[in-house]
Amino acid sequence: MEQPWSHLKIKRTDEISVVAFADRKILEELAIQEIEEELHQVVDSEPGIKLLLNFQNVDHLSSAALGMLITLNKKIKETNGELKLSDINRQIFEVFKITRLNRVFDIHDTADQAIAQF
Amino acid sequence: MTVPREFNLRAADLHEIIVHDRLHGGGESEERIASELARNSFSPDDAFAVKLALEEALTNALKHGNNDDANKKVIVRYLINHARAVIMVRDEGPGFSPNRIPDPTADENLERPCGRGIMLMHAYMTRIHFNKSGNEVWMLKEKRPRRSASFG
Numbered sequence: 001m002e003q004p005w006s007h008l009k010i011k012r013t014d015e016i017s018v019v020a021f022a023d024r025k026i027l028e029e030l031a032i033q034e035i036e037e038e039l040h041q042v043v044d045s046e047p048g049i050k051l052l053l054n055f056q057n058v059d060h061l062s063s064a065a066l067g068m069l070i071t072l073n074k075k076i077k078e079t080n081g082e083l084k085l086s087d088i089n090r091q092i093f094e095v096f097k098i099t100r101l102n103r104v105f106d107i108h109d110t111a112d113q114a115i116a117q118f
Numbered sequence: 119m120t121v122p123r124e125f126n127l128r129a130a131d132l133h134e135i136i137v138h139d140r141l142h143g144g145g146e147s148e149e150r151i152a153s154e155l156a157r158n159s160f161s162p163d164d165a166f167a168v169k170l171a172l173e174e175a176l177t178n179a180l181k182h183g184n185n186d187d188a189n190k191k192v193i194v195r196y197l198i199n200h201a202r203a204v205i206m207v208r209d210e211g212p213g214f215s216p217n218r219i220p221d222p223t224a225d226e227n228l229e230r231p232c233g234r235g236i237m238l239m240h241a242y243m244t245r246i247h248f249n250k251s252g253n254e255v256w257m258l259k260e261k262r263p264r265r266s267a268s269f270g
Contacts, residue, residue, distance in 0.1 A: 062173050091162075
């Protein structure tokens with residue numbers, strides 16, 4: 001069966017949902033809204049979800065995307081789930097550092113390292 | 119439109135794109151500016167910085183300035199050469215006071231979903247200037263000199 005997602009690629013590893021992005025740029029409002037809706041569907045389908053967002057394909061990210069990630073993180077925490085991020089490239093990691101959001105999110109260099117920490 | 123003195127250029131030298139929304143002018147302005155940055159050999163980091171600042175300025179203008187009303191327009195003017203990139207973004211909104219935006223990096227604001235755009239523009243550009251009413255922003259990126267391989 002084809003996956004219903006247009007912006008996400010989802011893989012299941014043990015108990016962990018690993019989500020990669022189909023878009024290289026997560027910038028503008030409309031696309032971000034669609035990504036957010038898809039991510040919330042994933043989270044709603046599994047209370048207490050262990051979710052890893054893999055940013056390997058992503059090379060541009062805006063403040064609107066950061067806002068979307070903050071809202072997602074809160075929602076996951078409310079159901080005692082866990083969100084981790086991995087494979088963030090150097091330029092985008094700098095955006096997390098400048099905004100100090102590297103303190104809010106649990107960020108790992110690689111997906112394997114993140115998976116080992118759940 | 120008045121060019122801020124410290125930007126030191128003639129208004130007639132700027133290129134102009136009219137933006138109504140993302141599909142009508144928004145994407146075009148991003149593509150044209152990206153290709154000018156590449157043509158003028160901006161480094162990947164400097165190009166990343168300018169594209170991010172432009173994105174944030176466009177979002178502010180379209181969403182907060184023009185309230186997502188595609189009948190209104192955002193004017194993007196730019197000049198990119200081998201030394202610097204200058205971009206102006208102007209919307210039809212009433213403007214705002216950029217100084218009144220709370221510091222998004224303060225501990226108590228870290229988990230707020232909004233309020234990071236202006237801060238990122240400042241962080242990534244060499245200079246940011248808002249007009250008095252706040253509906254027009256000028257952004258300057260001076261190209262970082264590349265390390266020369268030559269001696270002496």
